[in-house]
Amino acid sequence: MAAPEVRELACEMAGRGLVLKVNTESSPTLAAQFRVQSIPNFVLLRGGIIIAERTGAVPQAEMRRWFAIAA
8 A cells, every 4th residue: 555655755755865665574684673563664764873763554745754854
């Protein structure tokens, strides 16, 4: 459900930020590192430090606000 929104945001943010989709079943170590317990799970990092996290579906407008926070 969130994949099309994330894909569109990734295209929109090209060159300004990096948007990644991670398959937690194929990357269980990464999922454990970020304590992912529910999907979708969003993590915003700046300089390798978590500055925002959210579990559950998120409107694309809110995802855009995250980039504004990180800037």
